[in-house]
Amino acid sequence: MLELHVWGPAFGLPSFDAECLATIAFLSFAMSRDEFVVVNSSNPLLSPEQKLPLLRDGTTLISSFQNIVHYVKSLPSVHDINAELSPLQRAQSIAFSSLVTARATDLFDSAFYLNSENYTGAIRPLISSLLPFPVRYMLPQQLLAAAKDRQGVAPAHFDEDTSISITANPAEAVDVTTTAHLTTAPAGPGELSATKRATFRLEALAKDLYAPLLEQLQDKPFLISSEQDRPSEADCLAFGYLAICLFSDLPNNIVSESLRNKYPRLAAWVHKLRPALLGPLLEPDQIAKLEGPEPTRFSENGLQFAASRGERGDLVWLGRLVLSSLPFAGYFSKNQKVVEEEKDAAETPEEKERRIAMKKAQARRKWVNGLVLAAGLVGWIGYVIYGTDVQVVFVDGDEEDDENVRHSGHRDDDEEEEEEEDEEDEGEYHPDLSDEDNEGIEDQLVGVQYDGDDDDDDF
Amino acid sequence: MASIDAAADVLNGPVNTDRSSSSSTSGQRRSWWPALPTPIKNFVDKFPLITYAPNTPPLRAFQPRNVPTLFITSDLPLVDGISGDPNCAKYQIYFHFLSVPYSTHPATPAASPTLTLPIILPSSTSKTVPISHKHTPKPIVPTSTRLWTYITSLNRSTRHAVPLKDPQVAALLALCDTLLYPAWCILTFPDPTPFLPFLQDHLPLQKSSGAWLGNSQPVREAYSRNADEVLAGARGALDALQEFLLNSGGWEGWFFGGQEPGVADAAVWGFVEGLMRCKWGVMVVGERPELVKWWERVGREVLKRK
Numbered sequence: 001m002l003e004l005h006v007w008g009p010a011f012g013l014p015s016f017d018a019e020c021l022a023t024i025a026f027l028s029f030a031m032s033r034d035e036f037v038v039v040n041s042s043n044p045l046l047s048p049e050q051k052l053p054l055l056r057d058g059t060t061l062i063s064s065f066q067n068i069v070h071y072v073k074s075l076p077s078v079h080d081i082n083a084e085l086s087p088l089q090r091a092q093s094i095a096f097s098s099l100v101t102a103r104a105t106d107l108f109d110s111a112f113y114l115n116s117e118n119y120t121g122a123i124r125p126l127i128s129s130l131l132p133f134p135v136r137y138m139l140p141q142q143l144l145a146a147a148k149d150r151q152g153v154a155p156a157h158f159d160e161d162t163s164i165s166i167t168a169n170p171a172e173a174v175d176v177t178t179t180a181h182l183t184t185a186p187a188g189p190g191e192l193s194a195t196k197r198a199t200f201r202l203e204a205l206a207k208d209l210y211a212p213l214l215e216q217l218q219d220k221p222f223l224i225s226s227e228q229d230r231p232s233e234a235d236c237l238a239f240g241y242l243a244i245c246l247f248s249d250l251p252n253n254i255v256s257e258s259l260r261n262k263y264p265r266l267a268a269w270v271h272k273l274r275p276a277l278l279g280p281l282l283e284p285d286q287i288a289k290l291e292g293p294e295p296t297r298f299s300e301n302g303l304q305f306a307a308s309r310g311e312r313g314d315l316v317w318l319g320r321l322v323l324s325s326l327p328f329a330g331y332f333s334k335n336q337k338v339v340e341e342e343k344d345a346a347e348t349p350e351e352k353e354r355r356i357a358m359k360k361a362q363a364r365r366k367w368v369n370g371l372v373l374a375a376g377l378v379g380w381i382g383y384v385i386y387g388t389d390v391q392v393v394f395v396d397g398d399e400e401d402d403e404n405v406r407h408s409g410h411r412d413d414d415e416e417e418e419e420e421e422d423e424e425d426e427g428e429y430h431p432d433l434s435d436e437d438n439e440g441i442e443d444q445l446v447g448v449q450y451d452g453d454d455d456d457d458d459f
Numbered sequence: 460m461a462s463i464d465a466a467a468d469v470l471n472g473p474v475n476t477d478r479s480s481s482s483s484t485s486g487q488r489r490s491w492w493p494a495l496p497t498p499i500k501n502f503v504d505k506f507p508l509i510t511y512a513p514n515t516p517p518l519r520a521f522q523p524r525n526v527p528t529l530f531i532t533s534d535l536p537l538v539d540g541i542s543g544d545p546n547c548a549k550y551q552i553y554f555h556f557l558s559v560p561y562s563t564h565p566a567t568p569a570a571s572p573t574l575t576l577p578i579i580l581p582s583s584t585s586k587t588v589p590i591s592h593k594h595t596p597k598p599i600v601p602t603s604t605r606l607w608t609y610i611t612s613l614n615r616s617t618r619h620a621v622p623l624k625d626p627q628v629a630a631l632l633a634l635c636d637t638l639l640y641p642a643w644c645i646l647t648f649p650d651p652t653p654f655l656p657f658l659q660d661h662l663p664l665q666k667s668s669g670a671w672l673g674n675s676q677p678v679r680e681a682y683s684r685n686a687d688e689v690l691a692g693a694r695g696a697l698d699a700l701q702e703f704l705l706n707s708g709g710w711e712g713w714f715f716g717g718q719e720p721g722v723a724d725a726a727v728w729g730f731v732e733g734l735m736r737c738k739w740g741v742m743v744v745g746e747r748p749e750l751v752k753w754w755e756r757v758g759r760e761v762l763k764r765k
Contacts, residue, residue, distance in 0.1 A: 049685060064688070066688070066692070067688065087702050088702055088706050090699075090702070091698070091699035091700075091702035091703055092627070092699075094634060094638075094696065094699040095627070095630035095631050095634040095703075096626075096630045098630065098633040098634040098636070098637040098638055098696075099626075099629055099630040099633040099634075101633075101637060102633045102636060102637045103633070149676060149679075149680075150676070150680065152573070152574065152676055211624075212624075212626035212629045212630070215626045216626040216627075216630075355649060358648070358649055358673065359649050362649060362651075
């Protein structure tokens with residue numbers, strides 16, 4: 001039986017991740033429901049690419065929606081949902097899959113992560129509730145950082161409350177979908193409030209996603225095909241993303257409200273497909289079972305769910321998470337090797353020369369960075385030793401009470417040589433002499449070492 | 460008295476380095492300034508104030524022009540004036556499609572408010588663009604539709620092009636951006652993943668002018684994915700593009716049956732042009748003859764390529 005590992009449940013859906021829902025929908029179309037089980041492991045590190053959804057077929061691990069689709073199509077006795085589509089419809093399916101992915105990613109990043117109200121009020125607690133102890137504090141931050149990187153938001157600019165400037169004058173209006181995060185000035189007189197500005201931006205992004213899908217769907221049962229039994233991959237992806245939009249319950253819920261109120265036909269399409277693809281909404285006790293520490297397994301409308309803490313692998317998970325967050329973790333990726341092979345196979349001399357030059361420049365930059373770091377460290381250590389009054393005191397076991405015997409770390413070599421000569425002439429310890437005589441010699445030693453102190457005493 | 464007026468002239472006058480000439484002309488003008496104390500006057504006479512004329516701008520500085528200016532990346536060479544960056548090439552060819560005069564200016568993403576290129580600076584005389592309160596044209600930044608809409612607005616005779624809001628056109632643009640652009644990125648630039656990212660971020664050593672695009676977020680994003688997956692996605696996208704073309708009249712037609720080239724044609728041509736600059740692209744695109752013929756035809760008809 002195939003195991004489909006997904007992010008944990010939320011909003012009554014089997015997973016809070018749209019791509020996981022899309023994969024469940026695709027498997028429901030492509031094979032019988034008793035041939036796969038949905039495992040709510042919420043552990044992306046199970047996958048070699050550290051991504052969910054992950055399909056496990058024996059020892060074979062396949063991650064991401066597109067790869068799973070390609071793999072499942074290659075299995076025997078699997079219904080290829082694209083086989084009955086025409087070549088043009090297959091091309092349309094690829095194009096609309098791209099459209100959904102691109103625009104929904106922008107919307108979800110903005111609504112779930114970059115909107116501080118939703119992130120701190122709903123998303124971060126939701127993700128944390130699905131994760132074991134140490135990881136719950138690390139993974140949400142990593143997901144947030146990834147969303148910021150995708151949307152080009154500098155960390156200092158992260159806060160939706162001060163993230164947009166929209167004026168009432170259309171002539172001065174800027175495109176909110178791109179420049180919203182760049183203007184950080186708070187609202188002034190005549191400008192919209194912070195909450196309204198955030199809402200306005202999310203509405204614009206939601207419209208970018210919903211409007212073309214609604215126009216494409218029209219009265220057809222599916223986005224691409226007008227036949228009842230011919231769904232496509234684009235339908236699965238659109239269903240996954242729209243289901244999250246429709247059923248999500250967030251503090252700023254404009255994404256869901258917009259879909260319900262302004263695009264009811266699209267919302268009805270999701271409602272119509274959901275029972276067949278995901279079954280009824282999960283009850284709170286079922287969600288609690290999937291989120292809980294105990295292994296569980298149950299079936300709902302033919303769809304099999306399982307959750308096992310063993311899949312989460314706390315210690316291994318934590319170790320890999322720490323390793324993956326190290327600064328140089330991404331440096332030794334296998335991607336570079338694949339790309340180099342592709343380029344070597346097909347590259348003109350000019351291209352190769354330019355690429356090698358760029359590579360050399362990068363290597364030079366890394367060396368310079370490393371050298372600057374090393375020079376800085378050496379300089380700092382040298383400053384601490386020679387530039388400050390820090391003294392290292394060595395005390396022998398027999399002389400613990402004698403605090404006068406010190407070695408200053410910043411004295412010149414000449415002084416040390418003089419001192420050694422003086423010690424040879426005057427300060428040599430004679431074991432044959434009495435303790436009183438030796439104390440006299442030690443007093444002389446002190447006089448040599450702390451000449452300045454004696455001078456002070458003279459004053 | 461004359462010398463006091465001379466001092467006042469020195470204080471008020473714009474440029475004056477000749478003490479004798481200022482003394483000779485000062486008698487004809489009187490100022491409301493009070494007389495300067497003698498020590499100050501002597502000091503000013505000894506060290507006259509000099510005001511230099513403003514420097515001339517550097518020769519490569521941008522000058523306002525009567526046509527819109529497309530700021531394109533300076534990292535890649537031009538062929539027939541067309542940038543090797545697909546995101547710039549597609550807008551350049553769209554200007555050509557609409558026969559709208561324009562100029563290009565090499566730039567780094569630092570010139571863009573959104574740190575992405577290309578951007579368009581409208582012409583100084585344009586009336587179709589938002590004007591700020593300082594009467595300076597604002598740059599138009601690339602979003603899903605904004606640049607297309609602006610360029611289209613410059614030629615109002617466009618009647619037969621496929622509408623930009625057509626979901627098929629939007630899907631095709633998304634296909635180019637999400638499947639072809641990552642492949643072009645990893646084929647054009649080496650992996651920018653830094654060995655010590657905290658150094659790269661905080662030391663000013665790596666800010667060489669030619670490395671902007673190679674270190675941009677799309678390139679990093681492309682390299683964060685599996686390279687096999689990215690290149691397979693590009694192949695699938697090219698198949699889909701050829702299929703769209705075959706259903707639009709083949710290499711002699713335009714995408715989605717338009718009577719004249721539109722946004723979809725410009726986007727596809729820009730990405731094919733970018734891929735054809737590397738041998739992998741020549742090899743893979745060459746396996747789709749209809750697409751290659753169409754790309755060559757556009758080059759011949761629009762750019763007068765041989």
